[in-house]
Amino acid sequence: MTGTDDMNEFDQRLAPAFFDRTQERVRTMMAEEGFDAFLTDHPEDIAYLTGFFHHPSERPVAVWVEATGRTVMLLPELEREYAESQSARAELVAFFEYPGVVAPFQVLADAVVPPRRVGFASTMPYARLAAARSAFGGADLVGSDLTIRARYVKFPEEVVLHREAARITDRMLDAGVQLVVDAVVAGGDLPTETELERHVTAAGTRLMYAEHRNVVVASLLAGGLVYSGPNSAFPHGLPSVNRLREGDTFMLSLGCAVGGRFIEGERTFVLGEPTAEQRRYHDTIHAAQQLGRETIRAGIEGREANRLCLDVIRDAGLGEFIRHRQGHGIGLGMHEAPWLEDGDATVLQAGMVVSNEPGIYVPGHAGYRISDSMLITDDGAEPLTTFPRGLDDCTIPL
Structure with a gap:
């Protein structure tokens, strides 16, 4: 993103490397709370971590941040090209449709390393949390306001x-x-x-x-x-x-x-x-x-x-x-x-x-x-x- 004296040159889009820093901030906080991974489906968290802005619907979009450095975004196939057009800073894992023959969060679970302790955003709706618990049956899912706190201080x-x-x-x-x-x-x-x-x-x-x-x-x-x-x-x-x-x-x-x-x-x-x-x-x-x-x-x-x-x-x-x-x-x-x-x-x-x-x-x-x-x-x-x-x-x- 570049702001110059010529307002016609003011670019609203943040550079992809910016999101490496937001993700690293979250990983630092994850380490402090003992999380192997963190899961959030809040549109504002998704924009903060990847730069992807979207219209929320019944089809889940979620970001999975691993302590090891991998960031994965779960999204419906119909959003893939839109996310790519925004240079979303994450590995994209797509499901075809909702509710799907294979549930969306199961698609995510199949694509990542099985975790032990997962933090999830405290803003997650009950139905999505239940779906995530079902998909990650062997993991301990713990609610946290980590991403909310990560967003407090602006870069x-x-x-x-x-x-x-x-x-x-x-x-x-x-x-x-x-x-x-x-x-x-x-x-x-x-x-x-x-x-x-x-x-x-x-x-x-x-x-x-x-x-x-x-x-x-x-x-x-x-x-x-x-x-x-x-x-x-x-x-x-x-x-x-x-x-x-x-x-x-x-x-x-x-x-x-x-x-x-x-x-x-x-x-x-x-x-x-x-x-x-x-x-x-x-x-x-x-x-x-x-x-x-x-x-x-x-x-x-x-x-x-x-x-x-x-x-x-x-x-x-x-x-x-x-x-x-x-x-x-x-x-x-x-x-x-x-x-x-x-x-x-x-x-x-x-x-x-x-x-x-x-x-x-x-x-x-x-x-x-x-x-x-x-x-x-x-x-x-x-x-x-x-x-x-x-x-x-x-x-x-x-």
Whole structure:
């Protein structure tokens, strides 16, 4: 993958040798946990270990990593050429169809050296785990979150992808605001939530395809949640046909994936002169998010970062409107561990990317949330998304 000053030369596809390093990281952790092999069928793990992105279905795709250095990918025959086109970094073992005369995991078992102790991804569905146990009857299969932890700290090449996704997310926020401003100037109808959502999604994908080579189509290329007024009081409310109106609070909760690496950036706007109530709510969230940017750092536990951030909201007398944690990890998944939440004692490390997104949700009125994707560094954390956060910058005058 090469990023240059000419954005048309930005290549989203990571070099095959990159995956030698992800596999070696997993093997090192396997040795620490005493595994002869590790099995995962999670699409994000597969992309992390081999560079193969695919549409999951009932036909299993799985990666088998052996401590001896061999990496095998089980996949249906219909995916073989697609995996080869992506230069998947693994030996391919294919089954013809599902459920098959010979079960898929039996095809894998027949192709590898019989192991003694196998770790399997704790995300594996029960039916697939049962099929794997049947195929590897002599092995001790042990659940592990090893691959989840392996993905915590990003390699430098991944950070480049996250940075570019952040740049595009900021431009998507620009595009959303501009659509509303243009409608105000024109004096006609303001856009609906759905129209806004379609516009920012098109802006993100259009920019990506115009400026990048080898665009990797992940689960979400670009898009997000757009909601206004009372609809925004639902933290994950879907865009509706509600049309923006004077006085509305509205939220653009946007993001994209570059090379399969996600970023989110969220801002809350007011359409017209803010009321005292709107200013209080927005200023409180801004202060909480600002403290989050100052306190997220290597060495702090996720639960402590969460407490410090959300205490700002509680101290402002608005704790009853809290509906969620401060944030979560971001990588090949938009939401992944570690969690900035009271129940997660994970110690944050340099190289992690996490969201910092405190919010409040006032039923019948609106929601207020500000989010940045933060790259944890040796001496703090850097917000990768940079769109202005304060209410003065997030007010659209009429």
